[in-house]
Amino acid sequence: MGEFELIRRYFFPIAEAGNTSAIRLGPGDDCAIQRIEPGMDLVFSVDTLVEGVHFPRQYDPEKLGWRSLAVAASDLAAMGADPVCFTLALTLPDADPDWLSAYARGLAKAARNFGLSLAGGDTTRGPLTLSLQVHGTVPKGQAIQRSGAQSGDYVCVSGTLGEAGAALDHLGSDSPGPDVQAVLARYHFPEPRLALGAALRGRATAAVDVSDGLVADLGHILEASGVAANIDTDRLPLSEHLKRLAGEAAIGLALNAGDDYELCVTLSPQVWADLPRAVRSQLTVIGKVVAGEGLTIERNGYTESLPAGGYDHFRN
Ligand SMILES: [Mg+2]
Numbered sequence: 001m002g003e004f005e006l007i008r009r010y011f012f013p014i015a016e017a018g019n020t021s022a023i024r025l026g027p028g029d030d031c032a033i034q035r036i037e038p039g040m041d042l043v044f045s046v047d048t049l050v051e052g053v054h055f056p057r058q059y060d061p062e063k064l065g066w067r068s069l070a071v072a073a074s075d076l077a078a079m080g081a082d083p084v085c086f087t088l089a090l091t092l093p094d095a096d097p098d099w100l101s102a103y104a105r106g107l108a109k110a111a112r113n114f115g116l117s118l119a120g121g122d123t124t125r126g127p128l129t130l131s132l133q134v135h136g137t138v139p140k141g142q143a144i145q146r147s148g149a150q151s152g153d154y155v156c157v158s159g160t161l162g163e164a165g166a167a168l169d170h171l172g173s174d175s176p177g178p179d180v181q182a183v184l185a186r187y188h189f190p191e192p193r194l195a196l197g198a199a200l201r202g203r204a205t206a207a208v209d210v211s212d213g214l215v216a217d218l219g220h221i222l223e224a225s226g227v228a229a230n231i232d233t234d235r236l237p238l239s240e241h242l243k244r245l246a247g248e249a250a251i252g253l254a255l256n257a258g259d260d261y262e263l264c265v266t267l268s269p270q271v272w273a274d275l276p277r278a279v280r281s282q283l284t285v286i287g288k289v290v291a292g293e294g295l296t297i298e299r300n301g302y303t304e305s306l307p308a309g310g311y312d313h314f315r316n
Contacts, residue, residue, distance in 0.1 A: 003095040006095060006100050007100075007121075010100050010101050010103075010104035011027070011088070011104050011107075011118060012026075012027055012028070012118075014108045014111050014117070014118035015027055015117050016117065017108060017111035017115075017117050017118065018083065018084065018085065018111065018112075018114070018115040018116045019084070019117070022034055022035050022036075022037075022084050022085070022137075023035075023084075023085055023117055023119055026117065026118070026119055027118060027120045027121065028120075031120070032085070032087070032119035032120040034084065034085060034119065034135060036137065037137070039140055040139060040140060041137065041138050041140050041141065041142075041143060042135060042136075042137060043076060043079050043081040043135070043138055043143050044133060044134065044136070045072065045075040045079075045134055046072075046131060046132070046133040046134075047068075047071055047131070047132055047134075048129065048130070048131045049064075049068055049071070049129070049130045049131075049132075050127070050128075050129050051128035051129065055067065056171060060102070060188075061099045061100075061102040061103040061106065062102040062103065062105050062106035063106060063188045063189070064103060065102070065104060065105060065106020065107035065108070065109070065110060066106040066107070066109060066110040066188070066189055067106075067110075067189070067190060068107070068132055069086065069107055069110040069111060069114065069116065069132060069134075070110055070114070070189070070190040070191065071192075071261060072086065072133070072134045073086075073110075073114045073116060073134055073192040073194060074193070074209040074211065074261040075134065075209060076134050076136040076192070076194060076197070077193045077194045077196065077197035077198075077209060077263060078144070078197060078207050078208050078209040078263060079138065079144055079207070080138055080142065080143060080144040080197045080200055080201035080204070080207065081136030081137060081138050081143060081197070081198070082136050082137055082138065082194075082198055083114050083115045083116045083134065083135075083136045083194055084115075084116070084117070084135045084136055084137055085116060085117045085118070085134075085135050086111075086116050086117075086118060086119065086132055086133060086134045086135065087118070087119055087120045087121050087122075087132070087133045088118060088122075088130065089121060089122045089123075089124075089130070090121065090122070090123045090124075090130055091123075091125070091126040091128065091129040091130070092123060092125065092126070092128060093125070093127065093128060095123075114194060115194075119135070138201060139201075142201045142202055143201075144197070144200060144201060144206065144207040145206065145207075145224070146224035146225065147206065147224040148204075148205040148206045148266075149205050149221050149224075149225035149227050149229075150205055150225075150227070150266070150268070150289060151227055151289055151290055151291045152268065152289065152290075153205055153266040153267055153268055153289040154266065154267055154268070154269060154272050154287070154288060155218065155229050155231060155265075155266055155285070155286055155287040155289060156265050156266070156267065156283040156284060156285050156286065157210070157214065157236075157237060157262055157263065157265075157286055158196055158262045158263045158265075158282050158283055159193070159237065159260070159262040159282070160237045160239040160242065160254075160260075160262075161210065161214055161236060161237060161238070161254035161255075161257075161262060162236075162242050162246070162250055162251075162253030162254035162255075162257050162260070163183040163186040163239055163241065163242050163253075164183070164186045164187040164257065164258070164259035164260045164261075165256070165258065165259060165260070166242055166245055166246050166250075166253055166257070167180075167183040167186060167187035167188075167259075168187070170183065171184070171187070178241075179241040179244050179245045180245065182239070183241055186259075186260065187259060190259065191261070192209070192261055193261070193262065193263045193282075196279065196282050196283075197263060200263075200265055200267070200279070203271050203275065203279075204265040204267045204271075205225075205266045205267055205268065206221045206224070206225055206266045207221075207264070207265040207266075208220050208221050208263070208264050209261055209262070209263055209264075210258070210260045210262045210264055211258050211260075211261060212258045213255065213256040213257055213258045214236075214254065214255050214256070214264060215255050215256055215295065215297075215306070215311050216256075216258075216311050217264055218231075218264050218295065218311070219295060219306075219308075219311025220311075221264065221266060222289075222293075222295060222311075223308060223309070225266075225289075226293075227290065227292070227293075228290050228291065228292035228294050228295065228308075229287055229288065229289050229290060229295050229296070230288055230290060230295075230296040230297075231286045231287030231295065231296070231297055231298070232286060232287055232298045233297060233298060233299040233300075234298075235284060235285065235286045235287070236251060236254045236284075237254075237284040237286075238250050238251070238254055242254075251299065255297070265283070266289055272285070293307065293308035294306055294308050294310070295311060
């Protein structure tokens, strides 16, 4: 079977994975066509993953299929966008049918879970690299941007933090125990918070997905919004798995490790009080937005201040 036949067989079915009513033309022509309903904005983003940089060498292709779409879809969640479709540019060292079918299997599972249809793609020969462009929509003007945080807002995060970071030490583990299995699942199968992001439209003043670590990603909100924040490490949501595995290091992982793909959002205390229970239960208040610049972290009764621009370099 030629390369084109392989692609057609493994990837074209993913064109049916999501809500296809907006896709006027799927894969197979020069371009795909997406219809944007009146009153809607198109929200789109591209993510590139390079073997050995963004995922380990010899990484399981089925896991890579899930993970590559999940990390791209997480940016839609951060904007509060409803997912529609995606394109895939695959650079492959060779057209290995086993690799392609396993990758497509993981990708299809993720595409169905997230409601994203494959609209088109491209393959070339070279070192293993994947670029996925995701498209979503929001009612006009309602995308949640990084620049809207206001002094007095709460800083909230979804889910729990630090587990994907803890998994990095265990990727080669042969017989992982239950705690290691749990953190490995967070690394291999991130769950973009699409429904939560959409529910926060018109409510959150700013949002970002936690891909590089809470401090770095919250730092993007603070810089874009021209504000400062205080966070309290006692309030960081940590899973029991992480606490047992990492002990004292859990807080550092929750602050600095990436790959969790949770949302970090700001919203006013009034909006917080009025949130539907099902939305509020997915979030934890970890601090407050204040006037000024920089991030102050309270930990065991002492505080550490990071100046604006210092968020990327915070390590402990
Ligand atoms: Mg992002």
